[in-house]
Amino acid sequence: MRYHLAPLFCRPWTLNGITPRLIESHYENNYGGALHRLNAITEALESLDSGTTPVDVICRLKRDESAALNCTLLHELYFASLGGDGRVVPDMMADAITRDFGSVDRWRKEFIALANGLAGGVGWVLLTYVPRDRRLINQYASDDSQSIAGGIPILALDMYEHAYHVDFGANAAPYIASFMRNIEWNAVQGRYEDAVKVAPPRPLEQKQFGDLPSLTVEQVAAMLAAGTPVQIIDNRPRHYTTRSPDIMAGAVWRDPERIEEWIGELSKTEPVVTYCVYGFHTGCETAVALRNAGFDASYMTGGHYGWKALKGPVKLFE
Amino acid sequence: MSFHVRPISFKPPRLSGLSARLIASHYENNYGGAVRRLNAIRGELSALDPASAPGFRLNGLKREELIATNSMILHEAYFEALGEAGGGDPTGALAEAIARDFGSLAKWRAEFVAMGKALGGGSGWVVLTRSPRDGTLVNVWAADHTHGLAGGTPVLALDMYEHAYHIDFGSNAAAYVDAFMANIAWSRVAARFAGTSPEDKPHSVDAPTARAMLEADPNLLVIDARLADDAASVPVGLRGARRAPPDRVDAVAASLPRGAKALVYCAWGFEIGGDCAAKLRERGIDAMTVAGGIGTWRANGLPTEPLKEGEVK
Numbered sequence: 001m002r003y004h005l006a007p008l009f010c011r012p013w014t015l016n017g018i019t020p021r022l023i024e025s026h027y028e029n030n031y032g033g034a035l036h037r038l039n040a041i042t043e044a045l046e047s048l049d050s051g052t053t054p055v056d057v058i059c060r061l062k063r064d065e066s067a068a069l070n071c072t073l074l075h076e077l078y079f080a081s082l083g084g085d086g087r088v089v090p091d092m093m094a095d096a097i098t099r100d101f102g103s104v105d106r107w108r109k110e111f112i113a114l115a116n117g118l119a120g121g122v123g124w125v126l127l128t129y130v131p132r133d134r135r136l137i138n139q140y141a142s143d144d145s146q147s148i149a150g151g152i153p154i155l156a157l158d159m160y161e162h163a164y165h166v167d168f169g170a171n172a173a174p175y176i177a178s179f180m181r182n183i184e185w186n187a188v189q190g191r192y193e194d195a196v197k198v199a200p201p202r203p204l205e206q207k208q209f210g211d212l213p214s215l216t217v218e219q220v221a222a223m224l225a226a227g228t229p230v231q232i233i234d235n236r237p238r239h240y241t242t243r244s245p246d247i248m249a250g251a252v253w254r255d256p257e258r259i260e261e262w263i264g265e266l267s268k269t270e271p272v273v274t275y276c277v278y279g280f281h282t283g284c285e286t287a288v289a290l291r292n293a294g295f296d297a298s299y300m301t302g303g304h305y306g307w308k309a310l311k312g313p314v315k316l317f318e
Numbered sequence: 319m320s321f322h323v324r325p326i327s328f329k330p331p332r333l334s335g336l337s338a339r340l341i342a343s344h345y346e347n348n349y350g351g352a353v354r355r356l357n358a359i360r361g362e363l364s365a366l367d368p369a370s371a372p373g374f375r376l377n378g379l380k381r382e383e384l385i386a387t388n389s390m391i392l393h394e395a396y397f398e399a400l401g402e403a404g405g406g407d408p409t410g411a412l413a414e415a416i417a418r419d420f421g422s423l424a425k426w427r428a429e430f431v432a433m434g435k436a437l438g439g440g441s442g443w444v445v446l447t448r449s450p451r452d453g454t455l456v457n458v459w460a461a462d463h464t465h466g467l468a469g470g471t472p473v474l475a476l477d478m479y480e481h482a483y484h485i486d487f488g489s490n491a492a493a494y495v496d497a498f499m500a501n502i503a504w505s506r507v508a509a510r511f512a513g514t515s516p517e518d519k520p521h522s523v524d525a526p527t528a529r530a531m532l533e534a535d536p537n538l539l540v541i542d543a544r545l546a547d548d549a550a551s552v553p554v555g556l557r558g559a560r561r562a563p564p565d566r567v568d569a570v571a572a573s574l575p576r577g578a579k580a581l582v583y584c585a586w587g588f589e590i591g592g593d594c595a596a597k598l599r600e601r602g603i604d605a606m607t608v609a610g611g612i613g614t615w616r617a618n619g620l621p622t623e624p625l626k627e628g629e630v631k
Contacts, residue, residue, distance in 0.1 A: 025488050120481060122480075143461070161480030169485050
């Protein structure tokens with residue numbers, strides 16, 4: 001066996017409004033079934049010669065593998081989400097939810113609404129930590145294989161009908177209410193504590209410009225929106241400006257090869273923001289030169305295309 | 319209302335190995351739910367200006383519309399395929415076509431059944447489908463309502479969503495698939511294959527028409543013809559309904575003015591309501607039945623009132 005079975009995490013006899021019979025069937029047939037399928041698929045994959053097997057055979061197995069693996073993982077999380085007093089959310093968890101949803105009540109309403117939307121169909125509602133932005137979101141998944149890349153689910157509500165039909169028939173609402181009443185928040189908080197230790201994806205690093213101040217396109221947009229005085233210089237190399245005939249609204253183009261010709265136009269009392277095509281060295285080098293000449297200069301990360309990707313306003317380049 | 323729930327084509331308690339409770343829940347909640355959802359989505363879409371609405375909002379609704387529409391169509395094929403004294407093998411042109419395209423009836427059955435069992439624990443459909451390209455039949459796999467053969471005609475649909483069996487079978491999907499096969503009403507499946515639609519019953523109106531009649535005419539009499547057991551298990555009725563189970567039809571009919579108009583319903587729209595309406599018409603009352611009875615009425619999400627105490631019997 002390649003993937004090992006996890007014992008049942010919650011104690012079925014302690015659950016309030018969900019019968020042991022339902023949990024037993026769910027654990028044995030659906031969780032056990034997924035794990036069994038996962039191992040069978042893994043075994044089939046291991047026995048293949050990837051060099052000679054038709055690609056569609058490999059891809060079919062890999063697609064089924066991702067469904068079975070997620071089904072296994074999410075069921076383990078589901079059983080680990082149950083067994084507590086769902087009403088009492090520990091402080092740290094409540095603070096994190098309030099930070100990202102406004103209040104525990106708002107979070108709860110959204111979570112339940114997503115579950116109701118899946119009633120009569122299939123899917124999962126997940127509370128997921130997203131390391132990229134260090135925040136929690138409620139995730140809606142209409143089958144086993146949908147997941148947030150790099151996200152860490154910490155609470156899972158199974159909305160496949162096998163999770164409730166035995167006890168509740170088609171009446172999903174009381175099942176959802178029972179689930180909410182039985183959430184083991186201490187375990188959820190434990191998983192949250194683990195999740196926040198995961199670092200966000202590594203940002204682009206340009207060691208040679210390590211100390212150079214920079215602004216994101218969002219920050220520059222906010223400065224413009226707030227009317228903050230700022231001198232924005234488009235320092236794309238000349239040949240790039242002919243390829244992309246638009247320019248950020250509010251910026252002037254100045255040739256990075258001829259700083260000495262235009263540096264005199266700049267004011268030392270207002271900050272200067274430089275940028276180039278993508279935000280690599282040209283804008284940075286210009287910012288360094290301007291700082292050496294005594295200007296309050298920084299560069300805009302992402303450059304011209306970062307600004308356009310943000311859907312910042314542009315005008316035709318003259 | 320642009321779409322309405324169609325009457326069920328068999329008496330739910332008469333299947334073998336599939337309980338009336340399962341069928342009624344499936345029909346009302348899942349099939350009826352799809353139709354009601356579809357109407358709500360259509361309402362939202364008609365209120366939307368596609369030119370100015372954000373793309374994700376428009377296409378989010380269009381995705382939901384596709385899911386609900388296919389769920390409606392497939393559930394109709396599913397319920398149409400079931401019936402009393404069903405099972406066995408098809409005959410006639412359908413049997414010949416299956417044998418032609420699968421090698422034999424047994425080979426078709428083996429594949430169809432195995433596909434259904436393999437969907438156990440998840441969701442989806444197995445649909446015997448006629449391809450529009452060359453008219454051949456193929457068993458189509460679907461992991462959700464939106465999968466299907468483009469332009470294909472569903473001939474026989476097996477619902478493998480867990481709502482179709484968990485109430486009766488728990489997670490034992492294999493036993494459910496076998497029970498489904500044992501209840502297939504092949505004559506109706508053959509009619510689907512041949513493209514013939516069932517004839518309208520005389521003296522019968524569909525649920526939305528009945529509702530419009532009720533709203534238009536406050537004097538319209540409403541007669542609840544259900545047996546006591548059926549009334550007890552669903553203790554609600556249409557507005558102002560008078561109970562007239564079979565043993566009391568004559569007495570009720572005698573008490574009604576000749577020439578009056580009446581709407582008659584029973585549990586599922588079969589003989590009980592039909593016989594009651596026929597008796598009323600013999601007494602000079604212009605009686606129509608509600609197609610599909612109160613089961614279809616409720617699945618359409620139409621309003622009911624609780625039966626008053628003593629009215630159940």
